[in-house]
Amino acid sequence: MKDSDYATKPVFVKNFMDGFKAALKNGPHAFITDFSKCDFTKMYMHFLAIREKKKEMTSEEKKRIKAQKDIDEEPYTWATIDGRREKVGNFRVEPPGLFRGRGEHPKMGKIKRRVVPEDITINIGKDAKVPEPPAGHSWKAVIHNDTATWLAGWNDVINVKDWKYVQFGATSTVKAESDQKKYEKARSLHKYIEKIRKDYKRNMMSESKEMAQLAVATYLVDKLALRAGGEKDEDLADTVGVCTLRAGHIKFMDDNVIEFDFLGKDSIQYLQQHKIDEVAYKCLQRFVQGKGPDVDIFDHVDPQKVNAHLQTLMPGLTIKVFRTYNASITLDRLLKDTKKNDTTLQKKATYDAANKEVAILCNHQKGVSKAHDAQMEKLAEKKKDLAKQVAEMKKKTDDKNQKKKLAALKERQSKLAIQMNMKEELKTVSLGTSKINYLDPRITLSWCKRHEVPPNVVFTKALIDKFHWAMDCEMEFSFVQEDAVEVKPAE
């Protein structure tokens, strides 16, 4: 934290000092009340030294310690469900520390106390042996809820109403089945999408304010893959989704273009301009008329109402399904441009480009790494150097391998150019999130089969494990089912 700018934020400092003072109260250090007079350098140096020591270990030592750790943890990484022994996900409780919310979080800096066995509820089979709590401690409760999939849970110590759970890992049957169901539902949305679009286009012109707002909200969800946006408590960061968009979050530009500028999940900025449907544009103008920037645009609807309406059109349909649908069908469409005779590397580039388009659609971002500019500069140096080498090689007409060497240099040049281009283009775009959560793995795996690309070119080992249920999909798998008529994206 000392390396971050948290200490310059008044909210962080206040929350931290409140907790710190409470901890020091009645002790010999109760006189400490002023953050600006505190110097934590000694602690900082202490932890830095520990890190240094770790670094200095030989690789053998490191390996040995890791192996021992794996052995020690092994018993906690498995659980049996319906007679199957399956991998557990997060089996460790969260250690104490300072809470760091995302964005301008009102609780940043609060001290996160240690979670003790007395906080933990164990959920286990009636006849199973209950794990022993640490010596001298007891569990808060032991329950036998066979309708929930969590193994243990506790109330979060910062947002006390929230629960934290120990769950099965991504490779487990429960997770795999639910993942599969998610993609099947998104896939079936395709069969209803024309009906849904007709429905909202008609309803946008409804006299009923609720109906019109329902329609425009659904349109934005369909076209832009926005999140639902539920009401949030005051003690959380101020972020929005479709239903909580406020008048100040949109700007009306010429030619039915709207600029969206708001903070979404994790306080990630959504800043995009889109040309939208003319009727929807006019509706939005009507909805914000006479409203100040802080007033809700959709004051007559909420996610429950939108979802309830969606379910009159397709069973089980909710707002988030559109995100999955949109992401997957976009990948499906873009991968069709893969060239048969390309090298694996080129095919991978096509895949990454499609993945990138999905990431932009879903607004999946990442912070620019601290070293980015320096790294780019280094690559630019390399580029200059290569250019010089090429120029020199051109002069060496006496070298009988001149042609060959020149070709090799040119090859390096073009590779470097691609690398630099990619690095710059992806400096704020995060590809992983959509790969893990939004893209039907069968699209990717059937593409791998058709184009003879090994799955590990596009999926990490963990993803290959997670998507084991999709591995044997057919080569001809299509996210859009064969019997479906051709449908264009929302306009």
Place this chain on the structure above:
DNA sequence: CCGCCGGACTCAGAAATATCGGC
């Protein structure tokens, strides 16, 4: 009915850690 809220699960980027690849 409908709105509210607790509960359970999915999804999110940052940080930590492991592996890679160029000199």
Place this chain on the structure above:
DNA sequence: AGCCGATATTTCTGAGTCCGGCG
């Protein structure tokens, strides 16, 4: 061939969505 910085992958935990039960 081995070191070191860059890149890839995994871990962590915070932040959403949505359902169902209750008043």
